[in-house]
Amino acid sequence: MIRELGPALLREQFTRVANGVRVVPDKERGHGMRPDAPARVVGPGGSRGGSWPGVPRLDAVVAHPVLLPDGTLLATNGYHRSIGVLVPDRVTLTVPDVPTRTDAEAAVARLADAVCDFPFERPEHRGAWLAGLPTPLAWFAFFLIDGNVRGVGKGLLADAIALPVLGRRFSAMTYTPDREELRKRITSVAAEGEHMVLLDNRAGPIGNNQLDAALTADR
Structure with missing residues (x-):
């Protein structure tokens, strides 16, 4: 994930890549040299932001393949300058250069097998879940999962999307109708670099200007 580097760690990183020196008084030679990473370098460096x-x-920073705007699939480890994305050395993927319909059907069957026992009410509900799984690979979006009874497995169904994409379960956040409190929670999620968040066990209306801004803005 991406996190802010504090002054102490930033100073340490400066000393790893550069040799800083400071001229100090010396009684015998008149002056001397002391290794240093001065605050006037570290301070402005940390304040420049992006x-x-x-x-x-x-x-x-993503740990999964990414669909690019031109339709190509990014599944190569390393840093990709054109889109500013870092793919750690954890992504392995084998996809035919020219997938056939048979390949696509086999992929759908393999994905759908994860929810083969889930009691979807209708086939289109299963199709909606299937559409929700690859969407985070291409675009930020939000989904609503509803159930007709308590304990039907809504959270588990959501995790069945998060696990293939993130390799872990959703990070959960409680929803509050209070605008200022919700703004703080959204900011906290953004600062942690979370790509996917679950608002669990929500009942009643949802939405205000803070949530609208978080869902529609790209920064």
């Missing part, structure tokens, strides 16, 4: 001309930007 503005670093000539330094590649980092917009996201």
